[in-house]
Amino acid sequence: MVVNCQQVWKEISNYIEGDVDAGLRVAMDEHFGTCTRCKSVLEGTQNVVRLYSDERMIEVPTGFGRRLERRLTQEARVRRSPWSTWSAWLVPVAALALITGGLRWANSLTVPHPLQSEHAQPGRNIPPDMVVVVSAGAKDFHVPGCDVIHNKDKIRTLTAKEAIREGYVPCVRCMRKYLQIASISPASSEPVAGLSSSVEAEDRARSR
Amino acid sequence: MNVVLSNPEQGTTREEDLIAQVQRGQAELFYELVRPYERRVYAAALAILRNEADAEDVAQEAMLKALANIRQFRAEARFSTWLIQITVNEALMRRRRERTRMTEAIDDHRDEEGEYTPRDFADWREIPSEALERKEVRQKLAEALASLDRKYREVFVLRDMEQLNIQETAEALGISVASVKTRLLRARLMLRDLLAGGWEQGWFSRLPFEKGTKPW
Numbered sequence: 266m267v268v269n270c271q272q273v274w275k276e277i278s279n280y281i282e283g284d285v286d287a288g289l290r291v292a293m294d295e296h297f298g299t300c301t302r303c304k305s306v307l308e309g310t311q312n313v314v315r316l317y318s319d320e321r322m323i324e325v326p327t328g329f330g331r332r333l334e335r336r337l338t339q340e341a342r343v344r345r346s347p348w349s350t351w352s353a354w355l356v357p358v359a360a361l362a363l364i365t366g367g368l369r370w371a372n373s374l375t376v377p378h379p380l381q382s383e384h385a386q387p388g389r390n391i392p393p394d395m396v397v398v399v400s401a402g403a404k405d406f407h408v409p410g411c412d413v414i415h416n417k418d419k420i421r422t423l424t425a426k427e428a429i430r431e432g433y434v435p436c437v438r439c440m441r442k443y444l445q446i447a448s449i450s451p452a453s454s455e456p457v458a459g460l461s462s463s464v465e466a467e468d469r470a471r472s473r
Numbered sequence: 474m475n476v477v478l479s480n481p482e483q484g485t486t487r488e489e490d491l492i493a494q495v496q497r498g499q500a501e502l503f504y505e506l507v508r509p510y511e512r513r514v515y516a517a518a519l520a521i522l523r524n525e526a527d528a529e530d531v532a533q534e535a536m537l538k539a540l541a542n543i544r545q546f547r548a549e550a551r552f553s554t555w556l557i558q559i560t561v562n563e564a565l566m567r568r569r570r571e572r573t574r575m576t577e578a579i580d581d582h583r584d585e586e587g588e589y590t591p592r593d594f595a596d597w598r599e600i601p602s603e604a605l606e607r608k609e610v611r612q613k614l615a616e617a618l619a620s621l622d623r624k625y626r627e628v629f630v631l632r633d634m635e636q637l638n639i640q641e642t643a644e645a646l647g648i649s650v651a652s653v654k655t656r657l658l659r660a661r662l663m664l665r666d667l668l669a670g671g672w673e674q675g676w677f678s679r680l681p682f683e684k685g686t687k688p689w
Contacts (some may be wrong), residue, residue, distance in 0.1 A: 275588055278658035302594040309665040312600050317633050321605040323512040326525055330511055334504045336533050341500035
């Protein structure tokens with residue numbers, strides 16, 4: 266491979282970087298051996314790279330280091346202050362957690378546990394012949410006149426027993442007293458049995 | 474060039490210790506960690522902003538940002554490179570903000586077409602690094618650098634003064650590797666010509682060169 270001066274100038278920076286392939290490097294080395302102009306360009310460029318890479322070439326304003334140190338020291342102090350570290354926040358957070366937890370525990374002793382979610386909860390001891398209403402598209406059965414009935418114009422009247430058989434669950438508003446009974450009943454962990462126990466008892470009695 | 478480079482083994486170990494300690498919360502050791510690089514951080518900011526007050530401010534901000542994010546630093550990267558990249562990013566953001574306030578002309582990001590032809594072909598001779606002991610020599614070199622277009626100056630400073638590699642320079646500035654190479658070539662050749670011209674004007678006149686020969 267033979268290279269001319271223009272090609273050498275184009276690649277001279279990559280040559281200094283060691284970023285030319287072996288063939289080109291050999292060709293350029295040969296060229297530098299014979300061309301004083303390109304040799305001059307190479308050596309002058311190397312001068313530039315060497316001189317500017319010297320740390321002494323970086324001048325900083327008077328007092329730069331001192332001002333930087335002061336600012337970083339201030340920042341370090343702020344970070345060291347008691348409220349700046351995450352561990353310091355553990356104390357009030359733990360205290361708050363204790364208070365909240367304590368209150369909840371105390372509450373649990375005096376009032377029945379509120380239901381986690383009152384929807385789709387089983388009822389208990391619902392009178393089987395109780396007249397209830399259901400509406401199209403809803404999943405709950407209600408005491409007639411309950412004010413949270415959806416689609417009031419499409420209601421159907423039936424007994425609680427029928428409603429339970431059809432898969433409806435008691436309304437959390439109007440049937441609340443049956444739900445609260447369910448929540449403190451030991452049988453509440455078996456929702457299906459709990460939901461329809463009185464209905465089933467009645468069925469059994471009838472079949473006898 | 475700095476303590477770490479002059480004694481790599483010991484320097485690196487000390488640096489790693491410091492990083493680990495700062496990462497564990499000993500923020501008061503951070504200045505000791507960054508002190509070897511404070512000049513380079515400043516130079517990187519100055520290359521982009523060209524204003525000493527802004528450069529100092531950005532250098533400080535970049536250091537604070539580095540401290541705040543020290544836990545994200547991973548040992549596979551060079552700490553100095555990480556620091557410089559944060560600084561460049563900070564400086565570029567500052568410049569973008571400034572530009573929206575001032576109606577400065579948008580810089581031309583295109584690389585100039587065509588090849589750069591060196592102008593001076595006199596005999597070469599190495600300029601000894603001792604020349605940099607003289608303030609006027611440093612001053613002239615700094616002026617030559619400052620006279621370059623921004624796009625050439627930034628690449629040259631990051632690669633040749635900050636010692637980022639080509640890839641890191643491209644990433645820091647958000648430009649392609651090919652652009653970095655093109656700009657670097659042109660910056661180096663232009664500086665060479667400027668320094669050759671400086672020779673004519675006697676920048677290096679008190680250096681021990683033989684009469685009649687130039688350093689390139």
